[in-house]
Structures are given as structure tokens and as C-alpha cells.
Amino acid sequence: MTHTVAAPAAPTRPDVGGPQVPAGTASAARTAPSSASPVPAPSAERRRARRRRGLREGLLFAALVAPNLAAILVFSYWPTIYNVVLSLMDWDFISPSPVFVGLQNYVDLLQDPEFGTVLANTGVFTAVTVGGTLVGGLGIGYLLSRRLRFAGLTRTMTFAPHMLPGAAVGIVWLFMFDPTYGLSRLAFNAFGADSPQWTTTSDWSLWAITVAYAWQRLGFVAIIYYTAILDLPKDLFEAASLDGAHGWKLFRSMTLPLLSPVTYFLxxxxxxTSAQAFDIIAILTSGGPGVSSTTLTWMVYDQAFLRFDIGSSAAAATVLFVILMVVTVLQTRFAERKVHYS
Known part of the structure; x- marks a missing residue:
């Protein structure tokens, strides 16, 4: 008679509160790596190295920025702040120390009957020179972008006036405006009229400095527009031409919007720069006759160095600074809606 002997069962380990599992399975579970094991925290040495590296980078950044920041503070912000302080003082460059008068310089400036004329001159001079150079420069830049003979010489002659110092431009136009020998008389004689006294009469003095300054800046604006037109995407214009856009329609709907960033910059x-024009005014008219060609910039100079009224000069400079800041803010907000950079 044959007896069948059963294989011994695998030993089990009692596990409190859980089912009985084979010993081999438990051993494998203990040795298998867990995929959800937590990442060890960085050691203290690593944290210290990271802080040292951040400190070195911060010191390097400060060393690179400090010279430029110091120059801006010393040569830009501090003169502006000191000018505002001087606008609250009464000083003539001779007294040992300024006398605080508060807002009296601003009150006197606003009550001065000539101040309104000076503001109007500044507005007319800026509007005509900026508007005229934008329109004329765009036209010249567009012509320069066409294939012309002697294109290099033409571009050089266009940009040359901008390279001249303002004093040299003033002297050139002083001869041009001469009613007896100047070239401007030829234009008036062609219509049977005599050349006006450009620089010595109140009716023409403002226009004299306006024409001279616009002529100097026109070449710069034209070259900027010329380079911008060359960089315009040609495929867009080819597609627009295939859709039937030509001539003025193409220029108005395509070229002008694509040139809006350049126009905003100019x-x-x-x-x-027009509000700060000085040298051409000094050569041609010296702000006269009277205040007929006086702008805010020339008024600042006249009050400080001809009349030795530092408080009034600083007050006029502060007014000019506020006007330019307001205009800049308004232009920036307008550019956010109208200027296309893509």
C-alpha cells in the first residue's frame, strides 16, 4: 500500500492586524525600491553654496550697474531736482546765498504778459518744425527708396545738414535771409515782391528760426524713413497689389501703418529736441525783436544769464520740463492704441 506525502506548506509570519503572507513575499517587498520615496532635502552645505553664489551674482550686477546709475543720478536727476529748488528761491548769482520765496517766481511768471507770447512761440515753432519734417522727410525718404541715379550722393547730400552744428546752420541761413544779397530774395523777386527782413522784424523772425531748424532736421528724418521703408516686408505689398491695392490706397492702408513705430519715435x-532748440535762435534772432522769436528755452537763458534772475529762469525751466513730461505721457498712451509693432 502506497502512501502519498504532502509537501510542507510555506512558512508564514504572523502580522498583527493583517493577513498572513508568505515569508518570501514579505522579504521581496522589503527589498524592492519604492517609486514614491520622498526626495531628500538639500544639505546645509548646498544651501550655503547657493546663498554664496547668489551673493556673488548680486555684487557683480551692482558693480556693473553702479557707474551708469551714478552718472544718471548726478547728471540727470540731481540737476532737475536742484532746478526745482532754485525755482523757489530769489537769487542773482551775486548774493552769497539764495532767499526762499516759495511759489512767487511761478506767480510772477504766469502774470508776465510776455509769457503767453513765449508759450505760443514755443508751440508754433515745435508744431511746424516737427510736422513739416515728418511730412517732408517721409516724402524724401520714399523717393530715396526708389531706384535713382546717383542715389548714394543724394542720400549724403540729404543727411549732410543734420551733421552741421547749429551755429553753422544759423550762419548759413543768416546769409540766405539777407534781403539784399541772400538767395531768399530770388524767390520773392520771381513774384515781383521784395524780400522781407527775416531776422529783424517781429512778423518774420519766428518763421526764420523755424525754417532754419526744419532744414537742419529734415535730412535726419528722411534717412530714418528711408531705412524703415527698405525694411518693410515685400511679400505683404505683393499680396496687396494682387488684391488690387495700388498708389495712394496702398500707401495709406499699408505703408503708413507699418511705419507707425518709426513715426512715433520721430x-x-x-x-x-525742438523744444530745446537754442543755437539757431542765438545766431539768427537772439529771441527778438522783443520776444517775437523767444521760446521757453531761450527764455531760460535770457532770465539766467542776461537778467541774472535765477529764480525766474528755474521756474521757466520747470514749466518746460512739466510740459514735455505731459506730452510724453500722452504720446505714450496714444502709441499703445495706434502704433503697430507687428
Missing amino acids: LLTGII
């Missing part, structure tokens, strides 16, 4: 810089 408008902003043109207003700022």
Missing part, C-alpha cells in the same frame, strides 16, 4: 524725439 514725433517724440522731434518734440523734445
Whole structure:
């Protein structure tokens, strides 16, 4: 008679509160790596190294920025702040120390009957020079972008006036405006009229400095527009031409919107530089006769260095600064809606 012996069962380990599992399975479970094991926290040495690296980068950044920041503070912000302080003082460059008068300089400035004329002159001078150079520069830039003979010479001659110093431009136009020998008399003689006294009469003095300054800046605006037109995407114009857009319609609907960033740049810089024009005024008219060609910039100089009224000069400079800041803010907000950068 044959007896069948059963294989011994695998030993089990008692597990409190859980089912009985084979010992081999438990051993494998203990040795298998867990995929959800937590990432060990960085050691203290790593944290210290990270802080040292951040400190070095911060010191390097400060060392690179400090010279430029110091120059801006010393040569830009501090003169502006000190000018505002001087506008609250009464000083003539001779007294040992200024005398605080509060807002009296601003009150006197606003009550001065000539101040309204000066503001109007500044507005007319800026509007005509900026507007005229934008329109004329765009036209010249568009012509330069066409294939012309002697294109290099033409571009050089266009940009040359901008390279001349303002004093040299003033002297050139002083001879041009001469009613007896100047070239401007030829234009008036062609119509049977005599050349006006450009620089010595109140009716023409403002227009004299306006024409001279616009002539100097026109070449710069034209070259900027010329380079911008060359960079316009040609495929868009080819597609628009296939859709039937030609001539003025193509220029108005395609070219002008694509040139809006350049126009905004020229408008902003043109207003700022025109409001600060000085050398051409000094050579041609010296702000006269009377205040017929006086702008705010010339008024600042006249009050400080000809009349030795530092408080009034600083007050006029502060008014000019506020006007330019307001115009810049308004232009920036307008540019956010109208200027296309893509």
C-alpha cells in the first residue's frame, strides 16, 4: 500500500492586524525600491553654496550697474531736482546765498504778459518744425527708396545738414535771409515782391528760426524713413497689389501703418529736441525783436544769464520740463492704441 506525502506548506509570519503572507513575499517587498520615496532635502552645505553664489551674482550686477546709475543720478536727476529748488528761491548769482520765496517766481511768471507770447512761440515753432519734417522727410525718404541715379550722393547730400552744428546752420541761413544779397530774395523777386527782413522784424523772425531748424532736421528724418521703408516686408505689398491695392490706397492702408513705430519715435524725439532748440535762435534772432522769436528755452537763458534772475529762469525751466513730461505721457498712451509693432 502506497502512501502519498504532502509537501510542507510555506512558512508564514504572523502580522498583527493583517493577513498572513508568505515569508518570501514579505522579504521581496522589503527589498524592492519604492517609486514614491520622498526626495531628500538639500544639505546645509548646498544651501550655503547657493546663498554664496547668489551673493556673488548680486555684487557683480551692482558693480556693473553702479557707474551708469551714478552718472544718471548726478547728471540727470540731481540737476532737475536742484532746478526745482532754485525755482523757489530769489537769487542773482551775486548774493552769497539764495532767499526762499516759495511759489512767487511761478506767480510772477504766469502774470508776465510776455509769457503767453513765449508759450505760443514755443508751440508754433515745435508744431511746424516737427510736422513739416515728418511730412517732408517721409516724402524724401520714399523717393530715396526708389531706384535713382546717383542715389548714394543724394542720400549724403540729404543727411549732410543734420551733421552741421547749429551755429553753422544759423550762419548759413543768416546769409540766405539777407534781403539784399541772400538767395531768399530770388524767390520773392520771381513774384515781383521784395524780400522781407527775416531776422529783424517781429512778423518774420519766428518763421526764420523755424525754417532754419526744419532744414537742419529734415535730412535726419528722411534717412530714418528711408531705412524703415527698405525694411518693410515685400511679400505683404505683393499680396496687396494682387488684391488690387495700388498708389495712394496702398500707401495709406499699408505703408503708413507699418511705419507707425518709426513715426512715433520721430514725433517724440522731434518734440523734445525742438523744444530745446537754442543755437539757431542765438545766431539768427537772439529771441527778438522783443520776444517775437523767444521760446521757453531761450527764455531760460535770457532770465539766467542776461537778467541774472535765477529764480525766474528755474521756474521757466520747470514749466518746460512739466510740459514735455505731459506730452510724453500722452504720446505714450496714444502709441499703445495706434502704433503697430507687428
